[in-house]
Amino acid sequence: MNIYVLLKRTFDTEEKIEIENGEIIDDGAEFIINPYDEYAVEEAIQIRDEHGGEVSVVTVGDEEAEKQLRTALAMGADQAYLIEDEDIENGDEYSTQELLKAFFAEKEYDLILGGNVAVDGGSGQIGPRLADQLDIVHVTSAVDITLEGNEAKVERDVEGDQEIISVSLPALITAQQGLNEPRYPSLPGIMKAKKKPLETLDLDDLDVDEEDAEGKTKTVERFLPPEKQAGRILEGEVEGQVQELVRLLKTDAKVL
Amino acid sequence: MNLQSTNEQEMMRHMVRTFAQNEVAREVPNMEATDQFPRHLIKKMGEIGLMGVPLPERYSGSGMDFTSYILAIHEMSKVSAAVGVILSVHTSVGTKPIYTFGTEQQKRHYVPKLARGEYLGAFALTEPGAGSDAAALKTTAVKKGNEYILNGSKVFITNGGEADTYIVFARTGQLGSKSNISAFIVEKDTPGFMVGKKEKKMGLKGSNTTSLTFEDASVPERQLLGNEGDGLAIAMANLNAGRIGIAAQALGIAEAALEEAKSYVQERKQFGQPAKQQGVAFKLADMATNIEAAKLLTYRAANLYDKGLPSRKQASMAKLFASKTAMKVTTEAVQLFGGYGYTTDVPVERFFRDAKVCEIYEGTSEIQKHVIGKALLAN
Numbered sequence: 001m002n003i004y005v006l007l008k009r010t011f012d013t014e015e016k017i018e019i020e021n022g023e024i025i026d027d028g029a030e031f032i033i034n035p036y037d038e039y040a041v042e043e044a045i046q047i048r049d050e051h052g053g054e055v056s057v058v059t060v061g062d063e064e065a066e067k068q069l070r071t072a073l074a075m076g077a078d079q080a081y082l083i084e085d086e087d088i089e090n091g092d093e094y095s096t097q098e099l100l101k102a103f104f105a106e107k108e109y110d111l112i113l114g115g116n117v118a119v120d121g122g123s124g125q126i127g128p129r130l131a132d133q134l135d136i137v138h139v140t141s142a143v144d145i146t147l148e149g150n151e152a153k154v155e156r157d158v159e160g161d162q163e164i165i166s167v168s169l170p171a172l173i174t175a176q177q178g179l180n181e182p183r184y185p186s187l188p189g190i191m192k193a194k195k196k197p198l199e200t201l202d203l204d205d206l207d208v209d210e211e212d213a214e215g216k217t218k219t220v221e222r223f224l225p226p227e228k229q230a231g232r233i234l235e236g237e238v239e240g241q242v243q244e245l246v247r248l249l250k251t252d253a254k255v256l
Numbered sequence: 257m258n259l260q261s262t263n264e265q266e267m268m269r270h271m272v273r274t275f276a277q278n279e280v281a282r283e284v285p286n287m288e289a290t291d292q293f294p295r296h297l298i299k300k301m302g303e304i305g306l307m308g309v310p311l312p313e314r315y316s317g318s319g320m321d322f323t324s325y326i327l328a329i330h331e332m333s334k335v336s337a338a339v340g341v342i343l344s345v346h347t348s349v350g351t352k353p354i355y356t357f358g359t360e361q362q363k364r365h366y367v368p369k370l371a372r373g374e375y376l377g378a379f380a381l382t383e384p385g386a387g388s389d390a391a392a393l394k395t396t397a398v399k400k401g402n403e404y405i406l407n408g409s410k411v412f413i414t415n416g417g418e419a420d421t422y423i424v425f426a427r428t429g430q431l432g433s434k435s436n437i438s439a440f441i442v443e444k445d446t447p448g449f450m451v452g453k454k455e456k457k458m459g460l461k462g463s464n465t466t467s468l469t470f471e472d473a474s475v476p477e478r479q480l481l482g483n484e485g486d487g488l489a490i491a492m493a494n495l496n497a498g499r500i501g502i503a504a505q506a507l508g509i510a511e512a513a514l515e516e517a518k519s520y521v522q523e524r525k526q527f528g529q530p531a532k533q534q535g536v537a538f539k540l541a542d543m544a545t546n547i548e549a550a551k552l553l554t555y556r557a558a559n560l561y562d563k564g565l566p567s568r569k570q571a572s573m574a575k576l577f578a579s580k581t582a583m584k585v586t587t588e589a590v591q592l593f594g595g596y597g598y599t600t601d602v603p604v605e606r607f608f609r610d611a612k613v614c615e616i617y618e619g620t621s622e623i624q625k626h627v628i629g630k631a632l633l634a635n
Contacts, residue, residue, distance in 0.1 A: 032270070071267055184275055187305030187318035190267050 001053030001147075003044045004107070006100070006114035006126060007072060009065040010034040013119055022222050033068045036115025039175035042182040043145060044113050045076040051147060053110070054078045058103065060085050060096045066198065073193035074185030080198040085213075087203055092215035093121075097129040099213060102206040104134055111152070112172040116141050124174075131172040138172040139165050143179050259555050265324050272328050275304065276335035284336055287462025288606060291454075293418050294462055297339065302373015306332075307346060311355055316368035322497065326504045326558040333508025334515075337610040338463040340508060344501040345414040346370070349494050350377020353423050354441060357482040357490050366421060366441065378419035380410040380442075380468055381491055390425070390491060391434045395470060397426035402477040404428075404440060406470040409452070412617075416466030417451040420444050424470075425491060428484045437487030441479040448473030459609030496561060496571040498618045503554040503574040506582035506614040510550065513582075513589035513607040514543050520593055520602075539592065543585045550578040569631040576624035579614035586611040 011017065012030035019025065033041065044055045057072040058081045059065045069080035083103060088095050104112075112131075117124035124140070131138030143162070144155035156163050157176045185193070203210060234241040249256045261269065283294045301307050309325040311317025318324075325347060333340030351370040354362055369375040386392040395408025406426050413422070422442045429436030442449060452467030482490055521536050553574040560567040586608040590597035597604050615621045 030270070067263060067266065070263060071270075074267060184271050184304045185267065186303070187268060187271075187309060187320060187324075188313060189305075190264050190271070191313070191319050193267075194264060 001048065001051050001110045002108055003048060003053060003055045004104075004109050004112045005037065005040045005044045005055065005057045005072070005077065006112065006130070007037040007041065007057050007059045007068060008034040008115070008118045008120075009059065009061050009068040010118055010120040017224065019222050019224060022219075024222065031064070031068065033071055034115050034118045034120070036117055036119070036175055036177070038115075038182045039177065039179045040113040040115055041072045041075055041077060042180045043175060044111075045183075046180065047111070047145070047147060048078075056081065058100070059083065060099050062086055063200070066200075069198055070190075070193045071185055073196045073198070074189040075183055076189065077196075079196060082198065082200045083206065084200060084202045087210050088213050088215070089210070090215040090218070091213070092217045093123050093125040093129060094216040095213045096126055097133060099203075099206060099208060100126070100130050101133040102208045103201070104130070110169045111147075112136075112170070114172070114174050116174045116176045127172055127174040134170075134172070136170050136172055137167045138174070139167060140174045141176040142173050143176050145173060145179070259552065259559065261327075264320070265327055268320070268324055269327050269331055271304070272306070272331040273334075275301075275306075276332050276339075280332065280335045280339055283339075283462070284606075287336070287338060288600070291456075291461045293342075293464050294339065295418065298342070298373050298376055301343070302371075306343065307373035308351070308367075308371025309347060311351065311367060311371045315355065315363060315371055317371040322500075322562045323555065323558045326500060326554065329501050330504040330508045330554075333505040334512040336462070337505055337509050337607075338460045340505040341414060341460055342376075342463050344498070344505060345379060346377045346419075348497045348501050349379035350415065350419065350421070350423065352494050352497065353379075353439065353481060353490050354421075356493060357439070357486065358441075359478075361478070362441065362481070370421070375420035376415055376418055378413055378415035378422045380413050380416075380422045380424045382410060382412050384409065384411050390437070390488060391432065393425060393427055393437055394431065395424070395426040397428050397438060397440065397475070399428070399477070400474075403474045404477065404480065406440070406442070406448070406473040406475055408470050410468040412455070413466055413468050414463060414617075416464050416468060417454065418464050422468070423481065423490075424468075424475075425487050426470075434488050436485050437491075438484045439481040439487045439490045440475050441481055442473070442475055443479075446473050446475060458612060459606065460613060461606075495619070496557075496567050499571040499575040499624070500554060500557045500561060500567075502614055502618045503550070503557065503571075503578035506575075506578040506611065507547065507550050507554055509607050509611050509614070510543075510547050510578070510582040510585040513586045513604055513611075514540070514547060516602070516604050516607075517543070517589040517592045536592065539588055543588055546581040546584060550574070550581040553577050569628055572619070572624040572627040572631075575614075575618065576621050576628070579611070579621065582607075582611035582614050 009031050012032045015029045048055050055077040056079050057069055057077045060083045066082055073080055083099050085091050114127045128138055139154045141157045142154045143157045146153040150169050152167050152171055154165050234244050305318035308317035309320050309328050310322050313319040329340050329344050354366050370377050397404040397406050424440045424442045425437055428438045448471045450469045452469055455465040557567050557570040557574040560570055589604040590608050593602055593604055596602050
């Protein structure tokens, strides 16, 4: 079984985001594997250990993303690919899709796993976009995956409810929180990861033209959510407070 | 001198940090309240290779360098200095001597179990009348047939009562000499070996410190470590590593205290103003600068140790300065928290209590100054 995992390097979820001149400042920030992609890596390793085969992790990003690939290798993935997208202007989900499409054109795969969404951009588009381009079936938001022969039974999270879908392979499945508990990369694993193959590919290697992978979207503005205001404490008799609260909810907050 | 971490070290730091936050932090309240040893954590740490960081893979270690091991102690101590010292004693003085001085048979028998965390290690040198002065050791080991009979007692033994193996130092000749001290690997079930009372410590709650008693304890001859008379050399060989480990522990405590203080003053309002005025900022600046200096000394010493270069003086300097910094920084952190800092509702009082011991064990600050002074006046 050839399993590929799509992985993105993202800000540590604990980092405070700062914006300067419309750009996100990442000086000194800690970076991690996108947590949803980490579920995908763990699932891939478990599937491989049960059914045999190989796990390859793939990322689109800059050379710094090698660290996250190495972490996935330390967890137990077999090999890694880093697709460098620095030459692409104004890259967006479309650009990533084009690069991955070109990458997978040359590969044989039974299962492609990825995170349901990345915690930075939050678009959740890459999985479905890629499946569409490769003309394979996809299931998003998986909380359980069972493989039987050439079929995958996927339990997916639908806004708190569960839906069970059977698909035939090859398929692309994205991971939701609850799918598994990712392992820590063990220290011997970290040492072994150093020796595992990691291939870096650029646009030429994939035979992709810069212009063809240029982003289709334009970022107009970036801003932080407004700072949370201090709450208001109502005073006086309970009855008066209730009336005041109802009035505020109607006229101020306009939620009633 | 390059103190830039390698990719592996960065990955490891991240892993240990995550592990400490997810698995260790939640144990801390219970360790503080009950002083109970977190045995199940040892197993978990063993599974991810934390119990044998600097030991080679052929003995089930993680095959990483000494600096990586120091990083692990440093990160772990930010969350729990108690787990930091459990790990430090287990590795640098509980396991390393067997790996360095053991016969192949001893190594095969003990090191993999220790490195995997199936066994916990301890080190028993200190006695009621012999602390920094190891030559005053009174515990005796008399050879009888193919066994050594041990008699005497030890105090302040970290991991005491929890450890599976103890490196025990005893005299195989006349009192008062340094040349007839020998080291033994003593297993916990040895007849005549008893664990004494557990100390009620000011800090490091959850890590065990006990006395040990030997009453005609018979230790098989094959458990003699090195040759008779090698004891002091064995004890001294890991001193530098141990001291750098405590420097890393002190560093972790200090950094954790600074983080707490920083976030507190950013939220705290005083007289209608945020508490982050210049006076407070200056305090934080001093704390951070001391920490940075302690960090450089510690990783510099670790770097020398990794390269096999002389590190005795630097290890003592790192230990002396980092422990002093931890004491200073935690004192300031408690002060910045005001009344709250004196309560167990906030973690800075724990950091304050934990910091103190760094100035005492693995050679007091006075001993470190003695070592540094001697090195300066050697020529």
